[in-house]
Amino acid sequence: MPEPGLPLFAVVGHPNQGKSSVVSTLVQDDHIAVSAISGTTRQAHSYRLLLDGEILYELVDTPGFQRPRQILAWCAEHSEGAAQRPAALAAFVERHRDDPRFADDCALLTPVLAGAGIVYVVDASQPFDATFEAELTLLSWSAQPRLALLNPMAEARFEAEWQAALQQYFSLVRTFNPLLAPFAQHLALLRAMAEIHPPWRSGLLRSVDALSQQRDARHQQAADILADYLGSVLRFSIHLPVAGPRDQLRATGIAQYNRELQRRESALQSRLAELYGHDKLDWDSEWQPLRAEDISDARQWRAWGLSRRRLASLSAGAGAASGLVLDAATGGASLMMGALIGGTLGGLAGGFAGRDALSFELISRVPGYEEWQLGPVSSLDFAVALTGRALRSWYQVRQRNHARRDALALKPQDLSQWLDGLEQKQQVQLLFWLRKLLKRPLNEAESNQLRLLLAALGEQMESPP
């Protein structure tokens, strides 16, 4: 147990109500055993939030109640009035600590009797009955600060009934879905926990601040990883010896290139998952439909990018921005022809994306020694598609709560939706930097610009569709 005065909460309730899911989501740990099978948690497990080594609060995941009605009856017999009930509860635990029949109940009650605040979790899709009443009565007898969470695991048919019952026992009742609640709601829950016991307030509010800052830092770092990934993947090329017909060499090279792209994409996914603490994420099953993808077939990857029309309009803007640099260099003597020509060429490049995804050229660095070079990426369309896929990977780990163990459904059109949330200028800038990347590597300052744009795009992922 932490030092006296430090916030301590026990997540308690009936078996299979999602207690471990709540804990898993709050402590951002996907190692916590979560399943639809009742009785998965057999022992209490504690998790501490540390800030530079200092404990901010502790959360205890507990097994579910097994025999609440019997405990209630025992305590009622062993207490003569309200004042003696907490002591009776403690006496029950003391006496039955080694009784295997009450092992789960004692594991649940021990942290509560040690001074933990109570977070009672219940699935609102089931009716309220005497068993739950016994649990609530027992918890109220502990005289500890408490909060109830309605977990809408299925259709919350009995929510009103539960609200009415819970409000008799808890000063705060909140609805919290540990599988789907966005991060802002995690923080809101911690704030609510801060309200039920004033001495713990400052520690929990510090936790909220620290977690919020950590989240922002993770987003920034993820944007950095993505910028680095795009810089490497869009500039990647392989060299092939001149040994055979061109088409045959190209086919061999594309297979090799495809494997490398997939390897880099997997590495990106692993890094992002590690960053957000998803150690057990099963990317293979989530991305199974894409594994057979052939990058030479534009129909396969185009879905991850933008529509041709949108790409053409943004690309025209990016081209015009490039041309403006020339106009500025000539002091306006070019009569804005740079912007005009750049815009036209950009629009054409975006609109007529029929060219190959990768360049394939015979190069000769040393006279007499030619070789084929496949790559880097030459089509803006393909570059945007790769960006869309990378962003989708980010979205998967960014939005995913740690209690989730299932695979997310894939929606390739998300890039367009996220772009909608950006200002037109930012959309054009993103295309501008992608176009630049097709021509040359970005320097630190340029890469930073791209990172900021990706971070802004990431913020759109949090917006409701």
Added chain:
Amino acid sequence: MERSSSGRAFSLGLRWLAAQDAPRTAVRDWRAFLAAAEPLPEPRRLRLARLWPLLALLNGPLALTALMLWPQRSGVHLLLFLLVFVFVPLVLLAWTALSALVSGRGPWWRLLLSHHDDRVIGLWCARQALLNQGLFCIAGLAWLWLALLTRQVIFYWSTSVTAVSESVAALFGALSLGLLDVPSAAVVRAAEAGAITGWQGAVLADSHQWALWLSQVVGLWVLLPWVVLLALCQWCLAQRIARWPEHNQHLRLLFAQAREPDVRYRALQPEQPPVEPAGHDFPLVTTLAPEPGFRWRLAAAGAGGEDVTLGADDQRSDEARVRTAARRLRRWYVAGHAVPTGDLADLLHLHCASGGEPQLVVLLNEGQQDEARLDALRHTWGVFLERNRLPLTLQLLRQGGGVDA
């Protein structure tokens, strides 16, 4: 060459830049991250770049020696010396320092050291360039004095054109900023140059004064700014190295990957092994012959006249009901949503102890029709019966089956 702490930190940073992966163990801060690079090999190019000042030490005497190749070693030496050892170093110093400190660019040979282009590497290269330029001048001056003492070179300034002499004297005065005494020029008339003898001796005597003056001018215009700029660059370099991840994306990513988070949750107990559904094959039925039974946590509204409702009251009342009806009833109808708990297990044990033969029927609800949920339900009940040592039969009845739920 003795390595300063920033030089050492720079070397460790370059080692990370050459590495692909972050350290295996988490590091607390940037210093620890740099220290973790100790086992990595130092880049060979850095070792070579550190030796470049030696080239400058060689170049200084070479440049001065080249001055002596001038025909007749005339007084033009002085102007050339000023050009090579004052004007060019001054321009180079200013350009190198400004580029590195203001725009973060390194000298052209930065590419030979690393393909990474950041403000730290640029500044380190610039500092190295400054070091080279300063050493070039110092080595040149040292060589000058050696040559002077061995009478290999004589510095003097003479002209037969008075106007030129005045202009040059003004230039020399400006160069010394009025702080240093400029040796006066020996004005030798052209007609006298061949006729009068002895002026060469005077020139020879003045030569040391000129050399001293030249050294002071180099010190004022080159060495003093050099020391100031070098110190400034060194200070900036230490500052930038302390925040190197902000200047280099690759390093930033590696450091972020390796860094122990400030905020983290720590589990106090070891991870619990995952629960794998075992093969509990309870039959799934769609109809069942009607029969009265115990109704565990089911709504009383659906109960028949002979049914006994349990779970709606306290445990002792339920126990009494079970004892009473133990021989008459054998079915236990349980709501699909009701997670089996110890209270139910105790009642089932009581039923057995009272001479009954309980049979469990779980009434599935709408949300429990798919296979995944059915598997989880089967496993839940299987584990429940095993843990409570209840060798009972159990059937799952689909919603809308032959028994009212």
